[in-house]
Amino acid sequence: MPLGSLRPSPLVEQATQHLREQITQGEWPVGTRLPGENALAKALGVGRSTVREALRALAGAGLVQARQGSGVFVIATDIAEDWPARLRRAAITDVYEVRMMVETQAARMAAQRRTEEDVAALEEALAARARAASQDDAAFVDADIALHAAVVAAAGNPVLTDLFAEFAPALREGLIGLVEVLGLRAHDRNPGHDTHAELVAAVRDGDGDAAGAILQAELEQTLAHLHDS
Structure with missing residues (x-):
């Protein structure tokens, strides 16, 4: 040719x-x-x-x-699969395990590095998550992910921020399915509010160990649901 x-x-x-x-x-x-x-x-x-x-x-x-x-x-005749494509076909549990490692460390860093603007963004994201409780599952999951994204952003590392943004679409799809299948909002339209409020408070107060532990426990609980679903 x-x-x-x-x-x-x-x-x-x-x-x-x-x-x-x-x-x-x-x-x-x-x-x-x-x-x-x-x-x-x-x-x-x-x-x-x-x-x-x-x-x-x-x-x-x-x-x-x-x-x-x-x-x-x-060296190859097939184009290497890009990162977003790999995430789309990955098992949600695999994605979540990596998310847990990345985000727990990000929470610790956020507590050390947060600015007044970061704290304000976290508090607004927490309030937005509470407001989304009256909406459908997709809107609530979006608000939940936005709060977690605000925690990662407060770590002040643009690579971490970009990495979380790559995870977000796969997380969203998996979490919406989980909420629907398990009926996690059937009796509580705003599940996990107290835990997320504690997370925001720990970051605001500069307590990295508490922030990491709170997030680790929350994500481990969700991962357990994913393995069981």
Whole structure:
């Protein structure tokens, strides 16, 4: 399959797509050394810098690997599954176990690092969770996750914040199902309010050990429900 010249824009995206198709369609099997940058640039009608960026993108997708002094080689013909996709197909119990490890430490950090703005955000999230008690299960779960996200945000680590955001969609789906199947709000429309209020208070008071312990106990209880459901 000839490469063919590319349209002017967006060149990097187009170059990446063309090279990806060559690999995934078997034109360059695993173990093949790709043509050099000059040859690829000429075939695609682009500059070497565009080819270089395209190869970086393919390396990030797990399709090629640069070997010092040897060139760029095909190492896979299937695109590596990205993190959100892996989370979507993962068992909710597996996701929850990782969440528990991440979020418990985040709560301890939040108690050490929280600002006045963080405390205000936590108190508002707690109030929003209480208000959501009068709404349906999905709205209540959303408010619950928002409170936990506020705890993570108070840790002041943007990587932790982003990581929790990646977990959130899988958590939401699993928790809505859990609430519905077990009827967790049948007798108490705002389950766990006292525990969450204690969590917010511990973060506000700078008690990292208490914050971590409260969150650990709450998440372990939910995980037990998930294993039993």
